[in-house]
Amino acid sequence: MKMQRIANALLSLPLCLSMASVVWGGANVSGKVTLSGLAPKPKPISMVAEPGCAKMYATPLTTEDTIVGQGGALKNVVVYISAGAPDEATPPSQPVVITQKGCRFTPHVVAMQVNQELQVVNQDSTSHNIHPLPTSNREWNKAQPPGTPAVSETFARPEIIPVKCNIHPWMRTYFAVLKTSHYSVTGDDGSFTLPNLPPGKYTLTAWHETFGTQTQEIAVTLNEATPINFVFKAK
Numbered sequence: 634m635k636m637q638r639i640a641n642a643l644l645s646l647p648l649c650l651s652m653a654s655v656v657w658g659g660a661n662v663s664g665k666v667t668l669s670g671l672a673p674k675p676k677p678i679s680m681v682a683e684p685g686c687a688k689m690y691a692t693p694l695t696t697e698d699t700i701v702g703q704g705g706a707l708k709n710v711v712v713y714i715s716a717g718a719p720d721e722a723t724p725p726s727q728p729v730v731i732t733q734k735g736c737r738f739t740p741h742v743v744a745m746q747v748n749q750e751l752q753v754v755n756q757d758s759t760s761h762n763i764h765p766l767p768t769s770n771r772e773w774n775k776a777q778p779p780g781t782p783a784v785s786e787t788f789a790r791p792e793i794i795p796v797k798c799n800i801h802p803w804m805r806t807y808f809a810v811l812k813t814s815h816y817s818v819t820g821d822d823g824s825f826t827l828p829n830l831p832p833g834k835y836t837l838t839a840w841h842e843t844f845g846t847q848t849q850e851i852a853v854t855l856n857e858a859t860p861i862n863f864v865f866k867a868k
């Protein structure tokens with residue numbers, strides 16, 4: 634009987650571990666971002682002005698300013714700790730990479746830390762241009778002909794920066810420059826996870842290019858992992 638009890642305990646151990654969201658030193662804060670109401674439909678993009686881009690697509694690419702999946706899942710929302718966590722002293726050594734491919738920026742929204750290296754790559758056989766439009770950082774504007782090395786830059790101040798390509802007006806991306814390492818950008822299912830957050834009180838902010846900003850005050854404990862949801866309203 635005793636052996637059986639031990640065996641049962643051993644069997645249930647991996648299950649307990651896999652269900653717990655507690656990780657070393659902190660908890661995982663996770664949830665989902667959705668859009669309520671009638672979602673605007675993505676619109677086809679005309680690339681007739683640039684035959685080199687247009688010929689890559691049998692059916693036109695569509696706009697990415699609102700991408701809604703199953704159950705209203707909202708893609709490309711930056712979810713991050715905006716208050717309560719100390720600012721990161723040093724950026725990660727790993728660069729963040731954004732690629733110009735098929736005459737669009739991929740990913741459409743990219744998050745990075747203050748002073749973290751950003752590399753912009755051109756994989757197309759056409760020239761592109763990267764032109765961030767910041768309000769608190771230094772503005773720059775660089776051409777990137779095909780086959781040239783990655784453009785390497787950093788941003789010194791936290792800010793969400795709209796970015797365009799001056800050559801192709803439909804090309805748009807956003808650089809979310811953050812003081813914190815606790816951030817996530819939602820994918821197709823609208824979900825986010827901020828791993829390893831020490832217990833405490835925080836302000837959690839969700840930003841979307843079309844629907845703006847929402848914040849929530851959250852309390853993180855080691856034992857509790859209540860999913861946190863954001864709901865944006867269709868305009």
Ligand SMILES: [Cu+2]
Nearest residue numbers: 761762798801
């Ligand atoms: Cu371009």
